[in-house]
Amino acid sequence: MQNAYTKEYRGQVQVNFGSRTAVAKEAPTALPEYKPGVGQPYAGKPTPIRVVDLREGGSNVAVTARILSVERREVEVDGAPKAVFSGVLADETGKTQFSAWKDFTLKDDEVLRIEGAYVKSWRGIPQISFDERATITRLKPDLLPPSERLNISPRMWIEDLAERGGAADVTVRGILIDLREGSGLVYRCPECRRVLRKGACRLHGEVKGEPDLRVKAVLDDGSGALTAVFDRELTEALLDKTLDICIAAAKEAMSTEIVRDELADLLVAQPIEARGNVTSDDYGLMMIVETAKLLKVDVQAEAREMLEGLEGSA
């Protein structure tokens, strides 16, 4: 091949042939025999990568990480049963879900070097996968901090989450700048759980809806924005009111808007810390919130520190 060119695509080098590329046949003996197929290791050295830098589409990567949890599951692949070993692994930069398609006898807490893994998104979150092409080396357990240190939910900026395309169990701090439509007291289709619009489900038509509480809000941290979804339990905690009380209030006011208005009063413009999984699709980022709290910030202490830094550098 002459006049081919190389390009980087998702962290990997690719060889590309264009209109100026000349292709000529060589004698079959010019290269040693190559046996393609599953089970063949990748050509070339694996790229070392930190967990925080894992991106969808990455292949032949190498990570050094501690297994935080692992379990065996039986799944069906092309009609045949197959065992997959999945769980969570972490390094100092973050944690990620993984799937091992071969039994490497992985155990909780052990520290490994995994070479020849690849990255795929599953349900909108990038995760690391590896199979018989991968090489596992067991390392000394004190090479990385203990599990309880690695198992925290790292705080991330939304711009980094956007670049990464979602992440499992992260914490963001930002301001709830807007409540989206469908927040507050909603009615769901008993068949598919979709929220009804004007008493009707998009799929099942007019049905008797089941009441539920939720918040869909825009959380913006100044670097980016995501849609944060709070379930009934979290919404009840934020309101300090049960679903039944909200239903009664809406009945009395003859409108469900009253619940939405109360949530808006409570939440809009407030700084909040939220923890959960962040998924990514064409419409942007969405966090399914696990825990949340309104932030109390010592504004004076932070301002003083920044001012000292400013005067120190001037």
Added chain:
Amino acid sequence: MIREVAWRLFASEYNDANLETEGTGERPPSYIVTPLGAKVNRVFVVGVITDVENVGTDGQPMWRARVSDPTGTFHVYAGQYQPEAAATLSKLKPPVFGAIVGKSRIYSPQPGTTYTSIRPETIKAVDETVRDFWILEACRSLRKRLDAMGEAQKMDPLTKEGLVKIGVKEAIADGIVQAMNHYGRVDLSRYTAMLAEGLRYLLPEYREPTAPGEPVVEAAAPAKEEPPREPDESEAKVLEIIASLDKDGKGAPWEGILESATSKGVSKDSLEESINTLLDKGLIYEPILGRMKKI
């Protein structure tokens, strides 16, 4: 389409901007690029809403609100296409702390003159804690841009790639290159002073004893001599009169102030002078023509 981030930035930096650019895509978003390279499509602002006025007609109202932060004033316009924001604005009783999320707007009636404003999406009355946290966030954001712009001014040639290499995020790097091409080398000391001003505003040791939580209405460029914020003796007298005559919350009527001032031995000329300085110092404002109100 990914939602545009809401920038926290001070009025004085926002109002310095006169560059408008467009993004890419089918419906390209428009941005206002500030001299420090903030590329603003959406803003989040918390300040004191000092006055709200219908500058349209009764049939087609257009509500204008002035929102003060420690550095200057934002202008917010809500008309028939922002029904919720307009409804909220029309019911607010200034002065009140308000949080506004909206889109950046720039208007140029003639070449060389530009006015920046905000077209609100949501407006909410908030408390001082929310406002203080906003000032802190606006300071942090300004600090980031100052640092990045400082690095950019050292670079020759300046490229987006060069900035990204030293750790500046791509979106910010893009804005910085556009700002440098349009505004040239801006004087960073002005913005460093703005940052320090914002931070001091949050600290009681720098706050003037008479004015807790009081907004500075005029932008204070460091080159400009800032008038002392303490009222002098006759101004204090006038302030007292205005406060005592403001019985319905709509402000003290001019006639009443004049009458009361004359009876206390303040001449009309000196009264007018005092009122002008009080307006300049941001201690009073004119909610409607002919009425004065203490902030």
